[in-house]
Amino acid sequence: xxxxxxxxxxxxxxxxxxxxxxxxxxxxxxxxxxxxxxxxxxxxxxxxxxxxxxxxxxxxxxxxxxxxxxxxxxxxxxxxxxxxxxxxxxxxxxxxxxxxxxxxxxxxxxxxxxxxxxxxxxxxxxxxxxxxxxxxxxxxxxxxxxxxxxxxxxxx
Numbered sequence: 509x510x511x512x513x514x515x516x517x518x519x520x521x522x523x524x525x526x527x528x529x530x531x532x533x534x535x536x537x538x539x540x541x542x543x544x545x546x547x548x549x550x551x552x553x554x555x556x557x558x559x560x561x562x563x564x565x566x567x568x569x570x571x572x573x574x575x576x577x578x579x580x581x582x583x584x585x586x587x588x589x590x591x592x593x594x595x596x597x598x599x600x601x602x603x604x605x606x607x608x609x610x611x612x613x614x615x616x617x618x619x620x621x622x623x624x625x626x627x628x629x630x631x632x633x634x635x636x637x638x639x640x641x642x643x644x645x646x647x648x649x650x651x652x653x654x655x656x657x658x659x660x661x662x663x664x
Contacts, residue, residue, distance in 0.1 A: 511565035518572040521595075525579045528591045528598050532584035534647060536623075536635035539581045539593040546577035583635050585647060590625050592633045602651050604628055608658045610641050 550570065553559045560566055580598075583591050589599040606628045613620040619640040625633045637644060641660060648658055 511569055515565055515569045515572060518569060518576055522572055522576040522579055525598055529579060529582045531586035532591050534585040536583040536637050542580045542593060543577045546573060600625060600627060600633060605652060605656045608648055608656060609661055610644060611661050611663060612641055
């Protein structure tokens with residue numbers, strides 16, 4: 509019964525993340541690192557004997573933890589916010605943005621753009637898109653206010 513609170517927290521966070529994922533209109537590239545780190549942590553916990561696999565609450569917690577890790581890899585642009593990949597912050601309001609930096613990434617087959625969203629508190633979040641800068645700028649201009657500066661940089 510001790511595990512009921514962590515199970516509810518993990519499942520609640522997974523539902524919260526899933527909600528924000530459903531609002532995305534332009535998806536960023538999936539960030540697989542959250543899933544990889546979760547699986548590495550679980551592998552370590554299983555191999556070290558820290559997890560009792562026979563407990564039902566542990567099984568539900570692990571399923572919720574893996575679900576949360578899968579859902580957390582999705583990010584993108586929604587009408588209300590930027591949806592970012594991460595456990596501690598899932599979305600950033602457009603009104604909290606100070607600057608957006610777009611960097612075209614040279615690729616042979618598909619276009620790619622790295623977008624760095626900097627907030628008024630000088631925190632930065634990045635997403636990668638399989639779009640061109642010309643596709644992203646009108647979308648971002650429609651969502652953001654005039655105070656948000658959109659700048660384009662090149663990799664040098």
